[in-house]
Amino acid sequence: xxxxxxxxxxxxYANHYDYLFGPILHPGRRLTVSLAxxxxxxxxxxVGVGTGLSLPFYRPDSRVTGIxxxxxxxxxxxxxxxxxxxxxxxxxxxxxxxHMDFPDATFDTVVAMYVASVVPNPHRLIDEMQRVCKxxxxxxxxxxxxxxxxxxxxxxxxxxxxxxTLGFRPDMALESLFDAADLQRIQVxxxxxxxxxxLIHYRNEASLAFAGSESQAI
Numbered sequence: 001x002x003x004x005x006x007x008x009x010x011x012x013y014a015n016h017y018d019y020l021f022g023p024i025l026h027p028g029r030r031l032t033v034s035l036a037x038x039x040x041x042x043x044x045x046x047v048g049v050g051t052g053l054s055l056p057f058y059r060p061d062s063r064v065t066g067i068x069x070x071x072x073x074x075x076x077x078x079x080x081x082x083x084x085x086x087x088x089x090x091x092x093x094x095x096x097x098x099h100m101d102f103p104d105a106t107f108d109t110v111v112a113m114y115v116a117s118v119v120p121n122p123h124r125l126i127d128e129m130q131r132v133c134k135x136x137x138x139x140x141x142x143x144x145x146x147x148x149x150x151x152x153x154x155x156x157x158x159x160x161x162x163x164x165t166l167g168f169r170p171d172m173a174l175e176s177l178f179d180a181a182d183l184q185r186i187q188v189x190x191x192x193x194x195x196x197x198x199l200i201h202y203r204n205e206a207s208l209a210f211a212g213s214e215s216q217a218i
Contacts, residue, residue, distance in 0.1 A: 029142075031199055035201060036109045040062075044063065048069075049068050051073050051076035064088055067095040098120065105132070110133045112141050134204070135204070136204060139183070140202070143197060183206060184203040
């Protein structure tokens with residue numbers, strides 16, 4: 001997946017995205033936000049915010065920042081923020097999820113909905129999400145992963161050459177997401193239509209261990 005080609009694909013999607021991927025994927029968005037936004041005044045980063053479909057689901061006392069690679073999708077998100085008076089949304093930035101501009105340990109929670117199979121390097125995405133997440137913070141992904149059903153898996157593999165046109169890899173395996181020793185996988189939950197998508201909830205223990213060693217050194 002190439003960034004320039006992805007931008008071109010989502011430029012085409014921008015005006016129709018809400019109709020194509022709105023209601024059918026809302027259960028995953030709501031579940032993600034319910035797990036990510038449990039405490040008051042949380043600083044939350046949403047990676048791949050798109051047109052901002054999930055932004056109204058956050059608590060009004062949260063502080064949400066969104067990033068996306070598509071300026072056209074971000075324009076839609078800004079219109080949503082203004083039209084719905086979403087005062088909890090602090091900023092929306094055009095930014096590459098694999099090379100974020102934020103300092104280390106900036107956010108209490110980092111979420112990425114329907115992004116892992118879009119970015120060129122999913123491992124780099126998770127590395128960056130972990131880097132900008134605070135000690136002990138939560139990292140939550142929702143994504144479609146390749147079916148374990150042989151017929152569906154074959155169809156997904158056949159669709160792989162159309163990844164750029166579709167805007168995502170249809171045959172991405174759940175096993176391809178690494179579980180680092182310092183990134184604890186809390187749970188995996190089926191969501192959306194027929195449970196065909198999965199939510200993966202991680203705890204950022206790497207930052208916690210690092211922060212502990214830093215404080216002892218001081």
